[in-house]
Amino acid sequence: MKRVFVYMVAAVFMIFLGTGALAQEKKAEADASKKAASSTQKPKTVKERVVTKTATVEAIDLKTRIVTLKDKDGNVADLKVSERAKNLPQVKVGDQVTTKYYESIAFELADPGTPMQVGTSESSTKAKPGERPAGVEAKMVSAVVNIEAIDTKTNVATLKGPEGRTVNVQIQDPKKWEKAKVGDKVRITYTEALAIEVTPVAKK
Numbered sequence: 001m002k003r004v005f006v007y008m009v010a011a012v013f014m015i016f017l018g019t020g021a022l023a024q025e026k027k028a029e030a031d032a033s034k035k036a037a038s039s040t041q042k043p044k045t046v047k048e049r050v051v052t053k054t055a056t057v058e059a060i061d062l063k064t065r066i067v068t069l070k071d072k073d074g075n076v077a078d079l080k081v082s083e084r085a086k087n088l089p090q091v092k093v094g095d096q097v098t099t100k101y102y103e104s105i106a107f108e109l110a111d112p113g114t115p116m117q118v119g120t121s122e123s124s125t126k127a128k129p130g131e132r133p134a135g136v137e138a139k140m141v142s143a144v145v146n147i148e149a150i151d152t153k154t155n156v157a158t159l160k161g162p163e164g165r166t167v168n169v170q171i172q173d174p175k176k177w178e179k180a181k182v183g184d185k186v187r188i189t190y191t192e193a194l195a196i197e198v199t200p201v202a203k204k
Helices: 002-016 031-036
Strands: 044-061 068-073 074-082 096-109 117-126 134-151 156-160 164-170 185-199
Touching: none
Parallel strands: none
Antiparallel strands: 044 068, 044 096, 068 074, 096 185, 117 134, 134 156, 134 185, 156 164
């Protein structure tokens, strides 16, 4: 559990200390919902990003399970394919490999009395035998932490995790979180997912 909270703290730093790992804030609220917001509405901040990469299969060694890929900029890299990928023989030179990486982190005020806790969950899907290699792997880390202190002048909050570790974070949405107070609980959810798909080369 201690390692999981350290992992969560690292994600918090990526968001609030401006490293650029998650630079886009999710802004899906309509004007109508903003007008309807009340003092009982829980503050919530979500940041996310999606990175898509495409490369061409240059070579395949089925014995060593090494696939050589080349991207659109001419960069070449060798990829060691796991034994879990049973459909490697279906891949051919010239095929296109597309990867999508999704990453998000959400901060939400938890209900009063919510116990401090940390949990993880993982999921994966893969292509059926005989199909083109494809799959998705996802991981989610969730933690409920306590607000130990809030500096309204600098908009810095001190959060304390289940194992007693603390971290100072910069609040980027001060107006949204202005009703938060010391003693409140915050639920932090960090999600990352990687999807890989192989598209066969078009026949001439």
